[in-house]
Amino acid sequence: MIANPYNSLDWNAVIPLLVVSVTALAVLFADLVARGGVKRVVCIAIGLAGLAVAAVLCAKSYGQSYSSFGGGFIMGGFTVVFEELIVLSAIFSVALYSAVGEARHLAGSIALLLWSAAGAMLMAGAGNLMTIFLGLELLSLALYCLCGMSRRTTARESALKYLILSSTASGFMLYGMALFFGATGSVSLAALANPATAASPLFLVGTALFFIGIAFKLSLVPFHVWTPDVYEGAPLPVTAFMSVATKAGALAVLVRFAYATLPSIHVREILLPLYVVAAISMLVGNLAALAQTDMKRLLAYSGIAQIGYILVALAGTTALGLRYAVFYLAAYLFMNLGAFAVVALMSTENEEGSRIAAFHGLGWRRPWLAAAMAFFLLGLAGFPPTAGFIGKVLILASAVGAGYAWLAGFLILGTAISLYVYFKILRLMYERDQQRAAPVVENSSALAWVSVGVCAIVTVALTFYPLVPSNIIPLVK
């Protein structure tokens, strides 16, 4: 299958990946050279610069089509869009290190985060099963370490839980890939796209196992159980990164598989279980979020529901649905990372201010911060004038148009419950009660403030200029 991968190495396809990976080494090197207070600044600056260069190089490939490693990595409009989203989430996460995170772990954390991003980017462009698994493991291995990068015991616990459960899911997925190979005799996604073999039991059971691995990374119910614990325990920037980048990578794999590999005659039945778990996720995610006392846990559950919304857009595997899914993913990125940046601004270097009680009376103590938080929460709830509103309208339109009205019904139900989740915090922030008001934490990291501002502006701007890229039909060849 892959005769000599280096013969087909197209630099255009892999250059953003290389830039991100090499930047990680540069950060580690800077950590050795720099001394004292500038260390933090230098490490973050190098990380951000590398990511920015990668974003620009990546954007140049939009509208092109390159392939490397004998079709193992495919660069085109689809890969570009997902890689950009992953790079953006990495940028916002690295920016959070200016507000939180222990100094001694800083350079290592940023380097691991960049490698993790490289793994997710590899998943976004993966053209065969080997590359998918390689990207998945690169992403996960870096994250296992990142989750434990803290003095707190909860962080260690979260890292271990993630390691065990994620390995289980990877095992399922690897077994599924083996069955694919058995059914078709190939690991390339292009070769899997064969209607004759797609009906074989071997292929279908392989699909089941493959989807279990994907569903774990997307944290769909019931494969979501690890999410709240790991999100809560992991350091804040890591949680922020995981909440978007992991999902974007897994979503890219799922979309490429569903749109380009599965034969269109069977695609409805084959994807049905995913829609069912998406429906359950929208309900369970929002219901469980009601009872949370920690903001990171709450956002974990909210993310479980939000990924359900994105899967609703993919219902019926229409081209329009894919465009709307990407739009909503982008909107989710800004709203969610904006909320994480707000949490970062309420934290100190060693203590994360993610308890929901800390938001009590925030509207009177730090009005701008509370206003931004309120805005992101409204966006997550799907209120105008945020991109969350327009995104949900588009998803509903595409799902109903594709004949999945029942999924649209679940989306509306889930949204109705989520209002209660988000408005509870809104009410808390604007309650005037001196006794219960939390003590003020003054963190005025400029970068985190910039993140909050950019996220807020983009969330509004996407409402009026809905960027729904058209050139994103995934390719396997």
Next chain:
Amino acid sequence: MGRARTTRTRLVCGNAVMHHLMGIDGHYPLLLAIWLLPLLGAVACWTFGPQLGRLAGPLGSACTGAAFVAALSSWGDAMQKTSAGLGAHQHLGSWFPGFDFGLLLDPLALIWALIITGVGFLIHVYSIGYMAGDRAFARFFAYMNFFVFAMLTLVLADDFVLLLIGWGLVGLASYFLIGFWFERPTAVAAARKAFVINVLGDVAILFAIFIMFARVGSVGFADVFANPHALGGWLFATCACLFIGAAAKSAQVPLHTWLPDAMEGPTPVSALIHAATMVTAGVYLIARCWPLWSASPDAQVLAGTVGALTAFLGAILGMAQWDIKRILAYSTMSQIGYMIMGVGVGAYEAGVAHFFTHAFFKAQLFLGSGLIIHALAGEQDVRKMGGLRTRMPFAFWAMLVGVLAIIGFPGLSGFFSKDAVIYGALEHGHPWMYAVGIATAGITAYYMFRMLFLTFWGHYRGDAVGGQEHQPGPVMTVPVALLIVPTALAGWLLFGPASWWKRFLNGQFSGETLPAPVVSELSTTFIVLAVVAVGVAIAYLRYAGDAAMKDSKERLEREGARMPSVLVQAFYVDTALNILFVKTSQAFGTVFGRWFDPQFIDGAVRETVISSRWLGHLFRSFQTGLVRAYALIMVLGAACFIAYYAFSAGVR
């Protein structure tokens, strides 16, 4: 006649006869200037009102005047014509697919833009004098400029969404201006009433947009009009929704009741908004949507019938009014009925022509009446006027020209356009609308001359001591004098078989060649003239003859007391609307507010909250924190997944 009608219907339904020309894309800075200059004026007057002081008037007028100059300079752009395009199209921005926003200036939009800015400019200048004593001088001009901007948005829009935005903003500006003297409770009530009825129309248009977007996938004029039959069975529904919007804005029966009340606003407002421009937006809408109307004979009958009815009822009610501005309000309603009838039945050029001439003579009449009201310190009751011919000769001559124009005196502007509309109804196969149009012309002659005689003939019946009225200054008289020229002469542009007007609108509308009706245009003119002469004669006998002059004051009091209540109450339309909508809504409100809402909605919310909390805690209880429990949940889920695929594989 019946046979002619069937032929016509078939012709209209054929696709071939309709051809809608789109604007030619390009960059037109002048077009943007027309649109944005009044906005600039509004913002300036609003923001720097206190600093500007008395300068707000000239500034506001200058902005409107500059917009007029820009509109005149865009003449060439608007008239450019190729095989595929007519006029200028300036792209503004895109939203979703199907939502492209831009400005369109073709002859139809140009004629409206010229009237809005040209007549608007004269009225702005007039207002400098009329509003001189008002405290909120700058606020007035901010509102007026804002109105001009909103109206330009409406007529320059190239799609239904931007049109609706303009449509709504116009309603808002009208609300501000009717309620300008907000210390008066009647003004506030009138403003609210106008706004509510107008919003009803906005909602109807919104529904039309929903239908169009659902069926055509676009809200742009070019896409919707390219093939009206793409709307399929929804074509009539679309037209009907648009027509409700048009009827609300243009005071068509039964949504007309806000217009007489709107006379609570300052008189220049009545002249600008409630006579010359805003109330003709409905005419514009139908003329703009002519491909839809031409494709739907039912919509033509609907609009034509309502228009004819409004023309007739408005004229009847005009006979029973004593307030000079209410007389003019009902005459406006009646004249717009003519226009709607014209564009409704398919006589687009005639309907638009009547808008064109009406804008001049009605603005003239309102500004003339404003001269009188201003001079008599706010007196509006014609029973307390009389004999003003000698004391206010300028106002007299101005009003006389206006009245002669509106009743269709040969050679003046109304003569040409009104006859064209009446004859157009016959030409398009609606003989009874033709008859109603002729009858209405007679009644119009009667009540307009009644107003003229009561105001200017006989002896002064008011309380003001002789010579006390203050004569208006040149800032007020010059605009009126300038309006006399088009009031008198604009009609000649419509004269003849190859008239200037036909050449101007060439390519704007297209349609079928109609069979010649039984009555010729010339005979129609003579019939109308005869009816008009009868109307004037009756008015003379009742209000200006020697017998009427003897004890005019007592006679008028008697007449007022004997006025049939059906006319005084304006056919009880207000009462009927009140019972039908207001009272029933209140009853519904009571039922829902007292019983349904607390029991069902609140109850459901309460239950949802309680059960959500319970479920939330339930799901939380799964979250034990133990890895073995998590692994168990995952493996159970995995088992379900594998079972589904294995099972579905077995079935196949």
